[in-house]
Amino acid sequence: MNFRMIGKFLSQILLLEAFFMIPAMLICLNDGELDVAACFLITIGTILVIAGTLYLFGRKANTSFFAREGMICVSGCWIAMSLLGCLPFYLSGQIPSYIDALFEIVSGFTTTGSSILSDVEALSRGLLFWRSFSHWIGGMGVLVLLLVFISAKNSNGFTLHLLRAESPGPSVGKLVPRMKKTATLLYVLYLVLTVLDFLFLVFGGMPVFDAVCTAVGTAGTGGFGIKNDSMASYSPYLQNVTTIFMLLFGVNFSCYYLLLIGNIRSFFKDEELKFYFFTVVSSIALIALNIRNIYATTEETVRHSAFQVATIITTSGFATTDFDLWPSSSKAILLCLMVIGACAGSTGGGMKCVRIILLLKSLKRSLRQTLYPNRVEVIQLNHSPVSEKVISSTNTYLIAYGGFVILSYLLVSFFDGHPPVTSFTAVLACFNNIGPGLEMVGPTQNFACFSVWSKLVLIMDMLAGRLEILPILLLFSPSTWKRT
Amino acid sequence: MKIIIAGIGKVGDMLAKQLSAEGYDLTLVDSNQNILESMIEKYDVMTLNGNCATMPVLRQAGVENAELLIAVSNADEINLLCCMTAHNLNPNIHTIARIRNPEYTEQIYQMRNAFGLSLYVNPEKQAAEKIANLLRFPGFLKRESFAKDRVEIVELRVDANSKLNGVSLSDLNNIVKCQILVCVVLRNKTAIMPNGRFVLEPEDRIYVTAPTNVLAFLLKNLGIITKKVSxxxxxxxxxxxxxxxxxxxxxxxxxxxxxxxxxxxxxxxxxxxxxxxxxxxxxxxxxxxxxxxxxxxxxxxxxxxxxxxxxxxxxxxxxxxPQVITKLGHAEDTMILSRLPIGSVVCPKELCCNTIIRYVRAIHNQSGAAVSVHSIASGLAEAVEFSVDPSTKNCNTPLKSIKIKKNVLIVCISHSGKTEIPNGDSMFHQGDTVIVVTNKVLMQLNDIFE
Structure with missing residues (x-):
């Protein structure tokens, strides 16, 4: 294990994090909240000291860097970022418990949006901004951002290990031959969409601060609201803009690249994209039918149905209405959407549409092979064969996913003894990076009702869900730490 | 610049390593997914699985906006077909094919036109030429020719009983009694660019620049017996x-x-x-x-x-x-082998790569580009040949008043047929050939100036 190289990456990541804290600190200064600004300053100082130490440690690193280092590096970076990123909440005393502060920032970085705060509006604006901005940082991935700055000379295969470990999806690839260009393209697309979202919100009369927080929260498909009622008090226009942008951020970014290079045919023929939008539209229609008697007008029904479907399938977690009060068939649909999640290569979480497609296709193949044992079939996606390695890793992922969810559910129930629906949807909401669950963790509730141990389990769930299990699982695997 | 490499074998691997390190956008095409998988984990490249001689695969590899296609699969015929297909899809593309069947040697010029080849390489033939060159002057471990064969960089090993043992470089001219320059010394796995106070020790490998016509004289004065090989x-x-x-x-x-x-x-x-x-x-x-x-x-x-x-x-x-020459096909690092008494080492894939890389640098950088590139000292340094053209800066200025980058050594200036080991008063003139030794990547002659 090349610890020095990992240390070097870690120091660079922490440096980026310190840099990202500066806007929040400036907001505090602007608001005259000097004590909160001081907390940010102390945090930045601490981060710089740690980053400096790590830099000295990793200065003379040799460049041997393989899949194992990539995985450990990614999970290590995310854990270190979270441990330090929660300091402003804790130091300012606005979230008095360290574990609560950690829960809040992990929920931010992993773009979950679950909160332990019952009164969000009580936080100072700098902290609110930092909370929302953490969604933007975590959405596309901070190591991918680091790859933007990597020099072409030093870049070799190891960059792929980082991208693979941090970007969601069963087979992560590059858009263009150079990793630096790929990462730059991804971030440019990300930034452009975020700015567009911001402009649409401001145009609709949202205050600038609210618009920035909502735009970055939507971009990362995070879901931290800055109001106690999330998005409910905003105008229907603003809610609709947010619905559309949540859905856009749930699309695989390589599809946008196809549009960019003018390959419109492949864009519209993409199987995952078709599956994603089919699922969205049919869910909206079914739920709208189911809840037509709750709201006064059709417009309101469709708007709430669309918003809730978008927020759940893209795993954002904003809310415009309390869907916990909806009939159970609607809740069942939402529960299914929680598991499906957004597209691979997007900022959303969940199982990812492409995995569902692959699992269905391999199930179909298995059925046929049982009937006709001599038939040889190759699974195809977008008219090109999918390697057996990808199929088997998808199957493995399903098992790991199920195992993780069940184990967490057992642990959370064991620690707190909340009703099954609460515990189960809390685990699902955290693991799929959604935010709200049902009943005691519903859209109008929060996660404060859990004990410290349950919160730690949920923190691990959020990280494992964001990094797609393997990097976190490898941390606990003895063979990772064996000398080879 | 976008480059497609078709066929990933020994040469393909080496090219991918070199060219990706030099910052080119590479797409590797091969029909073996496992090889591609290992490539993408080693280098910053893109890969594509398929038959490189087919139109859909070449299109998907982006042949329409690529500048160069290098076909180095193990079959000559596939390489030729690949280049021809690529040329039809994109008439402006440069194509390089590896052709190594001796039976095709005779018709190579007709094939170049028919298949639209910009360059063909034959690693085995290059290796044979290299070996024949070494056999002409027994005593040198390696010879690299420059400036239309007027200048060479030769490799010598300092043995314990050699006349060179314990000699400082400033005294060297008294022993060899001819105009030479020690440009790189390979000692303990590091390449050193020595100054006059540097003292040679046994086991050192030295790289000496000398005009071709003094090589025989050099061998004689060093006390290395040279009997004509028969x-x-x-x-x-x-x-x-x-x-x-x-x-x-x-x-x-x-x-x-x-x-x-x-x-x-x-x-x-x-x-x-x-x-x-x-x-x-x-x-x-x-x-x-x-x-x-x-x-x-x-x-x-x-x-x-x-x-x-x-x-x-x-x-x-x-x-x-008296003379032993070893061919290495696979071995990647000759550094560990340099301690073994196996004589000169000739590596066909390396020769072939050098030719291709020289071509790549030339099309990337039309004016002032390197005329030839040779990696020396087990790949730790490079000897590059340039021509002085109107775009070259600092012409007609004595070298002592020009700031040259660190770790760049001008080892020879060849001026209208006369070769000169430069000193502070030497200067570049239009049409000169300049040979530079460095451990950096130099694209053009102007890169050597601060």
């Missing part, structure tokens, strides 16, 4: 052996090829009527002895197995054969 044993009868035997026979040197495959022996005997073709296993010592190895002037190990070649060369060196 009888050579080639162990292994592959393609390199054929090209080399053909070349040597023309020069009147007796060649004996030991090959263990009967059919190949018959083929060789038909193609090389004057050479001695022996059926046998070159790795057996009794076989070598019975073929009169002790009386030959040089042994060249050319079998398909690197380890076999090393063993044969060790044995030959132990027998006291």
């Amino acid at each position: 009888r050579v044993i080639l162990a292994g009868g592959g393609r390199v052996s054929y090209y080399l035997a053909d070349d040597l026979e023309r020069g009147g040197i007796d060649v004996e090829i030991i090959e263990k495959d009967r059919e190949r022996c018959t083929e060789l005997a038909a193609m090389l009527p004057t050479a001695n073709i022996v059926l046998g296993d070159a790795s057996s010592q009794s076989m070598l002895e019975s073929e009169g190895m002790s009386e030959c002037d040089a042994v060249v190990s050319l079998t398909g197995l690197d380890e076999m070649n090393i063993v044969i060369s060790l044995y030959a060196a132990d027998m006291g054969i």
Whole structure:
């Protein structure tokens, strides 16, 4: 294990994090909240000291860097970022418990949006901004951002290990031959969409601060609201803009690249994209039918149905209405959407549409092979064969996913003894990076009702869900730490 | 610049490593997914699985906006077809194909036109030429020619009983009594660019720049006995052996090829009527002895197995054969081998890569581009040849008043047929050929200035 190289990456990541804290600190200064600004300053100082130490440690690193280092590096970076990123909440005393502060920032970085705060509006604006901005940082991935700055000379295969470990999806690839260009393209697309979202919100009369927080929260498909009622008090226009942008951020970014290079045919023929939008539209229609008697007008029904479907399938977690009060068939649909999640290569979480497609296709193949044992079939996606390695890793992922969810559910129930629906949807909401669950963790509730141990389990769930299990699982695997 | 490499074998791998490190956008095409998988984990490249000679695959690889296609799959015919198809899809693309079947040698010029080739490479033929060059001056471990063969950089090993042992470089000219320059010393796995106070030690490998016409004189003054080679044993009868035997026979040197495959022996005997073709296993010592190895002037190990070649060369060196040459096909790092007494090492894939990289740099950087590139000192340094053209800065200014980058050494200026080892008063003139040794990547001559 090349610890020095990992240390070097870690120091660079922490440096980026310190840099990202500066806007929040400036907001505090602007608001005259000097004590909160001081907390940010102390945090930045601490981060710089740690980053400096790590830099000295990793200065003379040799460049041997393989899949194992990539995985450990990614999970290590995310854990270190979270441990330090929660300091402003804790130091300012606005979230008095360290574990609560950690829960809040992990929920931010992993773009979950679950909160332990019952009164969000009580936080100072700098902290609110930092909370929302953490969604933007975590959405596309901070190591991918680091790859933007990597020099072409030093870049070799190891960059792929980082991208693979941090970007969601069963087979992560590059858009263009150079990793630096790929990462730059991804971030440019990300930034452009975020700015567009911001402009649409401001145009609709949202205050600038609210618009920035909502735009970055939507971009990362995070879901931290800055109001106690999330998005409910905003105008229907603003809610609709947010619905559309949540859905856009749930699309695989390589599809946008196809549009960019003018390959419109492949864009519209993409199987995952078709599956994603089919699922969205049919869910909206079914739920709208189911809840037509709750709201006064059709417009309101469709708007709430669309918003809730978008927020759940893209795993954002904003809310415009309390869907916990909806009939159970609607809740069942939402529960299914929680598991499906957004597209691979997007900022959303969940199982990812492409995995569902692959699992269905391999199930179909298995059925046929049982009937006709001599038939040889190759699974195809977008008219090109999918390697057996990808199929088997998808199957493995399903098992790991199920195992993780069940184990967490057992642990959370064991620690707190909340009703099954609460515990189960809390685990699902955290693991799929959604935010709200049902009943005691519903859209109008929060996660404060859990004990410290349950919160730690949920923190691990959020990280494992964001990094797609393997990097976190490898941390606990003895063979990772064996000398080879 | 976008480059497609079709066929990932030894040469493809080496090219991907070099070119991706130089910052080009590479797409690798091969029909073996496992090889591609290992490539993408090693280098910053894109890969594509498929037959590189088909239009859909080439299109998907982006041949329409690529500037160069390098076809180095293991079949000549596929390489040719690949280049032709690419050329039809994009008439502006440069194409390089590896063609190594000797039977095609005769028609190579017709093929270049017919298939739209910009360049063809033949690693085995290049290796044979290199070996023939070494055999002409026994005593040097490596020779790299520059400036239309007027200047060379040669590699020598300092032995304990050599005249060079313990000599400081400023005193060197008193011993060799001719104009030379030690440009790089390889000591303990590091390449040093020495100054005048540097003292040579045993086991050092030195790289010396010298005009070609003083090489014989240099060998004589160093006390290295040079007897003209008249009888050579080639162990292994592959393609390199054929090209080399053909070349040597023309020069009147007796060649004996030991090959263990009967059919190949018959083929060789038909193609090389004057050479001695022996059926046998070159790795057996009794076989070598019975073929009169002790009386030959040089042994060249050319079998398909690197380890076999090393063993044969060790044995030959132990027998006291004046010149031993070892071919290495796979070995990546010759550094660990440099301690073994296996004589000169010739690596066909490296020669081929150097040719291709030189071409790539030339199209990337039309004016002032490198005329030739040779990696020396086990790849730790590069010797690059440039021509001085109107775009060159600092012409007609003495070198002592120009700021040159660190670790860049101007080892030779060739001016209208006269070669000169430069000093502070030397200067560049239009049309000169300049040879520079460095451990950096130099794209054009102007890169050497601060």
